Amino acid sequence: xxxxxxxxxxxSKAVVCQDxxxxxxxxxxxxxxxxxKATIFAASGPIIIGSGCIIExxxxxxxxxxEVMRIGDDNLFEIGCRVECPMGNFNTVCTRARVHFTTRLxxxxxxxxxCLVVATDEEILDEFTVIYGxxxxxxVWSGQGRIQEADLRRKHAEYLREMLPKFNRxxxxxxx
Amino acid sequence: xxxxLEYYCPCQSSTPHPPQxxxxxxxxxxxxxxxxxFCEECDAIxxxxxxxxxxxxxxxxxxxxxxxxxxxxxxxxxxxxxxxNCFMCPCCSNTLTVVPSDPPDDGDGRPPPIIxxxxxxxxxxxxxxxxxxxxxxxxxxxxxxxxxxxLQKFEDSAPEALEFERLKEHFEPYLRASPSTSGHGLGxxxxxxINPITAAASSALARDIPGxxxxxxxxxxxxRSGRDKNSNRHEVPDYRARVEIGSTGLNLGGGAxxxxxxxxxxxxxxxxxxxxxxxxNSWIISPRASDLKPVRIPLHSKKSKRCPSCRHILIKPxxxxxxxxxxxxxxxxxxxxxISISLPHMQAAxxxxxxxxxxxxxxxxxxxxxxxxxxxxxxxTNPLYDPIQVRLHVQRALPPTSPNAPPDAEKAxxxxxxxxxxSAAFPIxxxxxxxxxxxxxxxxxxxxxxxxxxxxxxxxxxxxxKSRTVGVLxxxxxxxxVGGEVMISKEARGDVKFNMLVSYTYRSDDxxxxxxxxxxxRTQAQNRQPEMKTFSFYTVVDLGTIIVRDASxxxxx
Numbered sequence: 001x002x003x004x005x006x007x008x009x010x011x012s013k014a015v016v017c018q019d020x021x022x023x024x025x026x027x028x029x030x031x032x033x034x035x036x037k038a039t040i041f042a043a044s045g046p047i048i049i050g051s052g053c054i055i056e057x058x059x060x061x062x063x064x065x066x067e068v069m070r071i072g073d074d075n076l077f078e079i080g081c082r083v084e085c086p087m088g089n090f091n092t093v094c095t096r097a098r099v100h101f102t103t104r105l106x107x108x109x110x111x112x113x114x115c116l117v118v119a120t121d122e123e124i125l126d127e128f129t130v131i132y133g134x135x136x137x138x139x140v141w142s143g144q145g146r147i148q149e150a151d152l153r154r155k156h157a158e159y160l161r162e163m164l165p166k167f168n169r170x171x172x173x174x175x176x
Numbered sequence: 177x178x179x180x181l182e183y184y185c186p187c188q189s190s191t192p193h194p195p196q197x198x199x200x201x202x203x204x205x206x207x208x209x210x211x212x213x214f215c216e217e218c219d220a221i222x223x224x225x226x227x228x229x230x231x232x233x234x235x236x237x238x239x240x241x242x243x244x245x246x247x248x249x250x251x252x253x254x255x256x257x258x259x260x261n262c263f264m265c266p267c268c269s270n271t272l273t274v275v276p277s278d279p280p281d282d283g284d285g286r287p288p289p290i291i292x293x294x295x296x297x298x299x300x301x302x303x304x305x306x307x308x309x310x311x312x313x314x315x316x317x318x319x320x321x322x323x324x325x326x327l328q329k330f331e332d333s334a335p336e337a338l339e340f341e342r343l344k345e346h347f348e349p350y351l352r353a354s355p356s357t358s359g360h361g362l363g364x365x366x367x368x369x370i371n372p373i374t375a376a377a378s379s380a381l382a383r384d385i386p387g388x389x390x391x392x393x394x395x396x397x398x399x400r401s402g403r404d405k406n407s408n409r410h411e412v413p414d415y416r417a418r419v420e421i422g423s424t425g426l427n428l429g430g431g432a433x434x435x436x437x438x439x440x441x442x443x444x445x446x447x448x449x450x451x452x453x454x455x456x457n458s459w460i461i462s463p464r465a466s467d468l469k470p471v472r473i474p475l476h477s478k479k480s481k482r483c484p485s486c487r488h489i490l491i492k493p494x495x496x497x498x499x500x501x502x503x504x505x506x507x508x509x510x511x512x513x514x515i516s517i518s519l520p521h522m523q524a525a526x527x528x529x530x531x532x533x534x535x536x537x538x539x540x541x542x543x544x545x546x547x548x549x550x551x552x553x554x555x556x557t558n559p560l561y562d563p564i565q566v567r568l569h570v571q572r573a574l575p576p577t578s579p580n581a582p583p584d585a586e587k588a589x590x591x592x593x594x595x596x597x598x599s600a601a602f603p604i605x606x607x608x609x610x611x612x613x614x615x616x617x618x619x620x621x622x623x624x625x626x627x628x629x630x631x632x633x634x635x636x637x638x639x640x641x642k643s644r645t646v647g648v649l650x651x652x653x654x655x656x657x658v659g660g661e662v663m664i665s666k667e668a669r670g671d672v673k674f675n676m677l678v679s680y681t682y683r684s685d686d687x688x689x690x691x692x693x694x695x696x697x698r699t700q701a702q703n704r705q706p707e708m709k710t711f712s713f714y715t716v717v718d719l720g721t722i723i724v725r726d727a728s729x730x731x732x733x
Contacts (some may be wrong), residue, residue: 110307132306133268139446141307144300147278 010173011051015161018169024063028173029053029073033160036168038077045069050089052157053077059093064101072107074153081111088127090150097131105129108146112136179517179552182206183508184675184714187226187484193571194714197673198591206716209515212508213490215483221508221713222490227481234475235497238262238271242497243475261323265303266453266468272301272310274320295320301470310470324472336459339417346415435463480504513566513604513680514557517717521550543723547666551645551659552719558604558654564680567601568658571675571714592668593722596661597676598647607654664722672719679712 006023010016011030020034024042028034029051039060040047047063050073055061059077062084063069072089081093084100088107093099097111100118109125111117112132117125125131128141164170184194188205195202204225213222234243239262263272276295298316301323302309310316317326331337442448449465456471480492492504522543544550558564650657662672684707 112305130307137268137306137446139267139306139308142309142312144309144311145275145278145302148275148295 008171008173010171013161015164016171017164018171020171031157031161033157033164035059035164042069047071050075052154054153054157054160056081059083062101074150074157076153076156078113090146090153108141108143110141178522179519179717179719181515181517181554181718182716183209183212183221183512184716185212185221185223185226186714187223194675194716197675197716197718198670202716209509209512210507212512213481213483214506214508214511215486215488215490216506217486217488218483219711220483220485221512222481222483224481226484227490228484228487229479229481231477232480232493233478233495233497235478236262236473237476238473240497242495248475261321262473263301263323263470264456264473265306265308266449266471267308267465268303268306269452270303270305271473272303272470274299274317274323275302275309276320277311277316313467313469315470327470334459343415438464510559512559512711512713513564513678514559515678515715516555516557517719518553518555519544519550519719520553522720544662544664544672544720546664546668546722546724549661549663550719551661553649553657553659555655555657556604558607558656560682561606561608562683563606564604564682565601566604566656566678566680568597568660569677569679570595570597571677591674592665592670593672593674594663594665595674596646596663598658598660601681602648602656602658603651604656605651605654662719668722669724671721674717676715676717677712678715679710681708681710683707684709 005025007025008022009027011028011032013030014028014032014034016028016032016034017036017038019036021037021039022041024044025046026040026042027046027048029049031051032049032053032055034040034055035057037057038055039058039062040049040055041060041062043062043064045063045066045068047061047069049055049061049071052074053071053076055077056079058080060082061071061077062082064084069086071083071087072091074090075087076092077083078093078095078097080096082098083093085103085105087105087109090107091105091109091111093111094113094115096113097115098117099105099111100116102119102122103117104122104124105111106125106127106129108128110130110132112130114134115131115136117131117136126140128143130139130141131137132139184206186192186194186205189195194205197206207223211224213227214220215222231245234245234248235241236243261274264270265272276297276299279296297318298311299318299320300309300311300316315327315330317323439448447465449461449463449468453465453468454461454463456474461467461469478493478495478497481490482488483490489504490506491502493499494501494503554568556566645659646661647659648656649659664672
């Protein structure tokens with residue numbers, strides 16, 4: 001793996017804390033929040049994170065592949081999760097969950113706390129897939145309460161945008 | 177596979193001596209110290225097999241609401257459920273929450289700017305974990321409160337519930353006609369303890385099962401009253417079910433044709449509800465996963481335990497569901513010295529492994545080989561506020577075994593190993609709270625020293641003399657460590673497991689000679705002014721399995 005040059009493009013409205021470990025070519029969209037102690041590694045290909053995402057402490061986002069890893073809007077990465085795959089919008093990866101690079105999330109998927117998702121061959125999770133429980137069982141969410149959850153997600157991000165800069169130094173992109 | 181030590185409760189046998197430890201059934205008589213109780217009145221150890229258990233209160237594990245026992249009973253088939261809004265997800269058994277439905281989506285993906293705080297009806301139950309919601313099975317609510325009452329309508333109109341009601345109605349006249357005075361009949365004659373509590377319990381049992389004829393085995397052998405009952409029974413007209421079992425073709429789960437059909441057309445395993453998901457239901461429910469209904473959370477109970485012979489309470493929790501404390505707690509750990517056992521050679525082997533970085537490997541050096549001698553350490557911790565003197569005995573004179581196994585008995589009488597324990601009594605200092613605090617650092621220091629001594633210089637210890645391995649090795653605070661030795665014979669097989677009698681002498685607080693007469697296990701030493709008493713109890717020590725070395729094994733066989 002040839003080490004790529006570090007190139008961080010951070011939107012002016014994104015909140016990325018100083019104490020974030022970043023490597024490679026990373027683009028962070030507007031309104032996205034990256035807590036301290038998170039890790040974003042674009043090991044080979046670049047990572048593009050959309051707007052309104054929340055990346056909590058200890059979360060690891062890693063791109064092992066050559067192609068661009070695109071993460072959509074309004075995704076939530078909870079504490080200590082590890083994601084190596086691209087995804088759509090409004091996904092939730094719960095605490096200490098792990099998603100392997102062979103999987104792709106579409107939208108509105110939920111990976112439950114501590115679940116390990118390893119697909120043997122390439123797999124794209126359908127919309128509204130919920131993975132939960134110790135055996136990583138799957139079911140399809142009816143989508144009821146989706147709008148309320150989206151509303152809550154936005155309020156969550158809004159609060160963090162207000163509070164995090166008060167207690168943390170922020171990181172700016174290369175261009176700024 | 178560390179060595180273990182368990183305490184004996186004599187409730188299973190008629191003799192005070194424990195069964196031989198190599199018998200498989202003996203494990204029922206030995207318990208870990210934290211599972212045992214101690215009855216002060218009887219001066220005896222009590223275990224969970226012999227105590228009398230009674231329910232002291234019901235509560236919902238979710239909202240911690242204490243449900244009065246009267247309403248638990250009155251709620252009939254719903255008695256095991258919380259009357260409030262606590263529901264369990266049928267899919268993952270998480271707690272469900274009540275949520276309002278989404279505002280109408282205007283199609284462009286953006287929600288309307290204001291979502292009202294109260295939410296809009298219909299409300300439904302929603303699982304935060306697996307995202308199951310009750311709208312999937314068609315259960316929605318007009319208002320977010322009193323869900324149980326709203327759901328009750330569904331439950332009451334279920335065909336099973338209606339059938340059960342009808343059955344009860346049908347048998348009502350028969351139940352009223354049968355004499356209610358038969359409460360002291362055979363329901364609890366198998367119980368050896370007939371006291372007000374068991375009598376009340378059994379009569380409550382008898383009262384609580386309407387529609388079930390009381391079991392009276394020798395009813396025909398009885399005279400007039402029995403025949404009267406019999407004739408009463410014959411007067412009951414035949415019951416006709418509202419719906420025939422076979423005709424419930426639409427309902428799944430009854431084991432009928434439709435079930436077979438359903439299973440035959442399964443495409444994925446997920447369509448089938450798992451056993452865990454269906455287990456807690458009162459009625460047979462559909463095996464289809466998409467048909468699962470929210471379950472009301474079953475109540476939990478707090479139980480108190482009584483001594484079987486004197487009926488004094490041994491342990492009683494506080495009434496409040498939020499509290500985890502006990503009103504009365506006579507646990508054996510507060511009365512008997514806590515004994516832990518360790519094999520120094522095994523620890524040395526483990527330490528060596530850890531140092532060489534192979535922590536996961538099997539400690540070959542730590543196993544016990546036939547034909548060798550191993551020291552072991554017994555560490556005694558005194559829970560009493562007075563110092564005690566402890567004396568140890570190995571149970572040598574084993575009670576005669578049953579005559580139907582003569583070859584085994586002969587072998588068992590002479591165990592293939594010899595245990596040496598310090599024969600003299602040794603003291604353990606009193607327990608003092610202060611030690612809990614200021615000795616922590618010292619203890620670590622001692623442990624480290626010990627560990628190094630054992631790990632690094634096993635040979636050095638040997639060189640210093642064998643006398644050090646048996647006897648008191650260490651005394652600190654209320655802990656005394658004594659050493660023992662086990663000599664394993666060449667042709668030994670199986671486990672190194674022996675019974676050990678521990679007797680300790682302590683200063684009695686309440687000199688009560690009248691009480692003394694009835695207690696055989698306690699003897700009195702009259703010669704000293706502060707009265708000394710002795711309490712003895714048996715333990716089983718399991719040091720581990722003997723490994724037969726291949727070479728020696730070939731030699732002997």
